Amino acid sequence: MKTRLIRWITWVAILTGIFLSISIFSLIIGTSDIPFRKIISVIFAGRGTTEYSILFDIRLPRIILAFAIGGALSLAGVILQGMFRNPLVEPYTLGISGGAALGVCLNIVFHLHRIFGVLTLPMSGFLGAILVIILVYSLSRRKGILKIQGLLLTGVMISFISSSLIMLIMAVSRTEDLHGIVFWIMGSLEEPNWVLIKLAVGVSVFGLVVSYLFCLDLNALSLGEEEALHLGVNIEKTKRLLFIIASLVTGCSVSIAGIIGFVGLVVPHFVRMFIGSDHRILLISSFLCGAAFLILCDTLARTIISPLELPVGVITGILGGSLFVYALIRKQIVLGEK
Amino acid sequence: MLEIRGLFCGYDSRIILQDINISVEDRELLGIIGPNGSGKTTLLRAITRVIKPGAGVVFLEGRDIWQMGFKELAKKVAVVPQDLIANLMSVEEFVLLGRIPHYRKFQFLETNKDKEIAQKALKLTDTFKLRGRSILEISGGERQLVLIARALTQEPRLLLLDEPTTHLDITHQVRILDLIKRLNKETGLTAIMVLHDLNLASEYCQRLVLLNEGKIHRVGNPSDVLDYKIIEEVYRTVVVVQRNPISSRPYIFIVSEEERKRRQSL
Numbered sequence: 001m002k003t004r005l006i007r008w009i010t011w012v013a014i015l016t017g018i019f020l021s022i023s024i025f026s027l028i029i030g031t032s033d034i035p036f037r038k039i040i041s042v043i044f045a046g047r048g049t050t051e052y053s054i055l056f057d058i059r060l061p062r063i064i065l066a067f068a069i070g071g072a073l074s075l076a077g078v079i080l081q082g083m084f085r086n087p088l089v090e091p092y093t094l095g096i097s098g099g100a101a102l103g104v105c106l107n108i109v110f111h112l113h114r115i116f117g118v119l120t121l122p123m124s125g126f127l128g129a130i131l132v133i134i135l136v137y138s139l140s141r142r143k144g145i146l147k148i149q150g151l152l153l154t155g156v157m158i159s160f161i162s163s164s165l166i167m168l169i170m171a172v173s174r175t176e177d178l179h180g181i182v183f184w185i186m187g188s189l190e191e192p193n194w195v196l197i198k199l200a201v202g203v204s205v206f207g208l209v210v211s212y213l214f215c216l217d218l219n220a221l222s223l224g225e226e227e228a229l230h231l232g233v234n235i236e237k238t239k240r241l242l243f244i245i246a247s248l249v250t251g252c253s254v255s256i257a258g259i260i261g262f263v264g265l266v267v268p269h270f271v272r273m274f275i276g277s278d279h280r281i282l283l284i285s286s287f288l289c290g291a292a293f294l295i296l297c298d299t300l301a302r303t304i305i306s307p308l309e310l311p312v313g314v315i316t317g318i319l320g321g322s323l324f325v326y327a328l329i330r331k332q333i334v335l336g337e338k
Numbered sequence: 339m340l341e342i343r344g345l346f347c348g349y350d351s352r353i354i355l356q357d358i359n360i361s362v363e364d365r366e367l368l369g370i371i372g373p374n375g376s377g378k379t380t381l382l383r384a385i386t387r388v389i390k391p392g393a394g395v396v397f398l399e400g401r402d403i404w405q406m407g408f409k410e411l412a413k414k415v416a417v418v419p420q421d422l423i424a425n426l427m428s429v430e431e432f433v434l435l436g437r438i439p440h441y442r443k444f445q446f447l448e449t450n451k452d453k454e455i456a457q458k459a460l461k462l463t464d465t466f467k468l469r470g471r472s473i474l475e476i477s478g479g480e481r482q483l484v485l486i487a488r489a490l491t492q493e494p495r496l497l498l499l500d501e502p503t504t505h506l507d508i509t510h511q512v513r514i515l516d517l518i519k520r521l522n523k524e525t526g527l528t529a530i531m532v533l534h535d536l537n538l539a540s541e542y543c544q545r546l547v548l549l550n551e552g553k554i555h556r557v558g559n560p561s562d563v564l565d566y567k568i569i570e571e572v573y574r575t576v577v578v579v580q581r582n583p584i585s586s587r588p589y590i591f592i593v594s595e596e597e598r599k600r601r602q603s604l
Contacts, residue, residue, distance in 0.1 A: 005447065085423065215446065220438050224423045226388055231492070232412025232439035277426050280446055 008281045015285050019292040023063050026299040027055060031306050062189050065197050066298045067291040069189065069257050070267075072204035072249040074290025077264030078271075078282055079211055079246045082218040083239060084148055090265035091250035094155035095132045097261075098162030100254040101185055103128020105169045108180045121184070122196060125255030132158055133247040148225070148239070186311035187258035189298050200256050207249040208287050214242060218279040260313045263290055266320040273327060293320070339364045339528050340385070340496060345394035347384050348552075353392065354380045356552045362496075362530065367522045369543030370532045371563075373573055376549040378532045382498050385530070386417055398496070412439035416494035418485045420501050422473070429476065429484050430469040433460060436491030459490040463517060479510030486517065497521075499531040503538060511535075515542045540564050540587045548572060564588040 028034050034042065034051055042051045076091040091097070107113055107124040136158055140151040166185070170178055191197055211218075217238045220228040225235050250264075267290040268282070275285050297315040304310060340362040348354040354377045362368050370378050383389050385396055387403055396403045403411055416436070436459070437452040448456075460466040463483045468476055476484065482502055489497055499518065503511040519542055521527045533539040539546055540560040548556045548563050550572045556563045566579040569590060576598055578591040 212446075213444075216438050216441060219435060222423075222425050223435070226383075227417075227419060227423070229388055229408070230386055230412060230415075230417040230419075231435060232407075232409035234408045272426075278431065 008275075011275050011281065011285055012288070015288040015292070019067075019288050019295075022292045022295050022299075023067075026063050026295050027059050029299060029303055030054070030059060031303075061191065061194065061197055062298060062302075063295055065189050065191050065200055065257065066295040068197070068200035068204045069253040069260065070263055070290040070292070070294025071287040072200070072207060072253045072290075073260065073264040073294075074267040074271075074286040075204065075207055075211060075283065076246040076250045077268040077290075078279070078286045079218070079242050080264075081268055082222055082279060082282075083242055083246075084152060085222060085224070086152065087269065088265070089152065090262075091246060091253075092259070092261060092264065093152065093159070094247070094250075095136055095158035095162065096129045096155075096247060096250045097254050097259045098159040098166075099132025100125040100129040100251060101259060102162040102165055103131075104184050104255075104258075105166050105181050108177050108184070109169055109173050119193070119196075122255040126251050128162075129247070129251030129254055132162070133243075133251065137243065151243075184258045187260040187313040188309075189257050189260075189294075189312055191256060196256050200252060203252045204249055204287075207245050208283065211242065211245050212283055214238060215279040215283055218242070218283075222277065222279075258313075260294070260316055262313075262316045262320040263294055266316075266324045267293055269324065270327065339366070339399060340530075341397040341400075342385070343395050343397070345384060345391050345396065347380065347389055347391040347394075349389065354552050355384065358394070358554055360547060360554070360557070362528060364528055365522065365526045366528055367519065367542065367544050368530045369539040369546045370530065370549060371534075371536060371539050371546055372549030372555070377552045378549055379500055380552075381549070382417070382500055382530070382532060385498060386415060387411060409439045412492060414494055415496045415498065416489035416492040418482075418489045418497065418499040418502055420504065422481065422485060425473065427473055428469065429465060429471055429473055430456065430460070432473050432484060433469075433488045433491050436488040439492060455493065456487075456491045459487040462490060462521075463487040464513075479506050479513070482506060482510065482514055483517075486514065490521075495528060497527055497529040499529065501532050501534055504534060511538060518542070536564060536569070536590050537582075540589065541582065541585060560587055564590060566590075 024036065028036050028039065032054060034055065038051070039055065042049060042055060045052065047053075073091055077089075080089045080091065080094070081087060103124040103126070104121055106128075107121055112124065113121050136151060136154045139154045140147050166181070170181055173181070217228065217233045220231045220233045221235070221238070223231075228235050228238075253260075268286050271282060271286045271289050275281055294312070294316070297319060298312045300319070301310040301312040301315045304315075340360070342358055342360045345358040346353060346356055358381065370381060372378050380389065384391055385403070387408075390404070398406070398411070398414060433456045434448055434452065437448055437456065440452070457466065460469055463486050465480060465483050465487055468480060468484065473481070473484065486499075486502070497518075502514050502518070506514070515538060518529055518531065522529055531539075531543065533543075543560065545558065546556075546560055546563040547554060548568065555572055556568055564579060566577055569575070569577050569579070576593045578593060579588050580591065581587065582589045
């Protein structure tokens, strides 16, 4: 048992190491390579140089945003998979991204961002996400009890409805609007606004801290709801709170960076395969792993065919999906019923 | 210990249990028997707060269970379910989950005391040697023992068991019921067991509650309840009741259709 604690600490150290080295790698690589030893002199030289602004105005914000969003999406994935005891649930299965995308589409089509400023784009995305969450949540409640399986089905259906509505909007919208919609839906971590980046970091770290308070309840829930109740977990309150946290971090991520799929699905699985399914370690290591994974994907997305840039969702999909299939063949899937 | 008064409950609008009144003494070993669908499991679920009763109250040590906190109840009542939803964890980790109700706020790691209690439960159920194995790869009988170990790790005053011996061979049936009996005798643990096997119920329980169609049909010691007239009426099956030559408790023999016809034609 002592050895388990040591093992956990080792894993966190390893993952932090991976995360930091990927961050540094991402900082030095790009259209203009800035070697690692030069970074220090650039920092000392201070503002004004081209290198300084490449590092601290272009690359660093992306890394920080990727950290926040990768972490948030994986965290939401762990929470939802643990709660639903279903390995295929990810933040987007619940219709959250559909709602956010619909909100942003409506904003673009009605030119709200031109009238009220660019910040209304993430705001309308967030509003869309929240509305869908409230809808899904209230539809799956029966007599004050949250029906988990109903929640999943309603979410999937609402996802379909909103993507159909988005297609409808795209079909009738003008070309320049269409470009904006497609760009947003593909997802990007380029975000010039520091306020939004700080907000994303704040929300995802807050999500991690709050959900960590429920790690034992999540462990109990992995045995089924009735069993969790026998172990003294207030399941209705716990489910409600965890659902709200997962929705909040996802809604926030989607509204800032657009739709970046697969992180919330793949990362928790990987972590579970290698580290185990105890949520006391799973939550924190998924967060770190997701952050590192998204930074890596984003670095690839902006360097592979540089100076052009690929949508980061393409990389997460291809890389995450194929790694996942490979791992599945090698190792048995570990969550869910036999 | 446990007092159920005027309990009516069910799922949605369908009422399953009607007017249940049971009083369980401290240190008692009570068996709940009855045909399929008679409400045995529902009764257990009403005691553990899984379903809210339509009417009536359940008192545990004099207090209404619905007035108690979730953790407070879980410290007093532990449940051994029929089977577990398998998850990738070791037997020891699984048993340690039983300490969850005892964790303090902001306590994330188990203390040495928690580990000692879990190890004691593992030794008591004779599963200590399995502690490093995955919960997925142990046999059905071992799994039932591990479930009991987890329940004991909760350090309950009342243990509820939902058909602990189904799907098990006689070795494990006897092993598990002997264990419950021993705990009941030695540590004074009160236990309520739902049992399908009438002969096991007769052999191990001090008192039996016979449920039929959601109502209590008969309560009493095995010799009173396991009367052939009562059993034939409730189970609608022809049986012969004799005494077990060793323990002299009632033993129920079934009579097959072939035998019944042969007897009638005589």
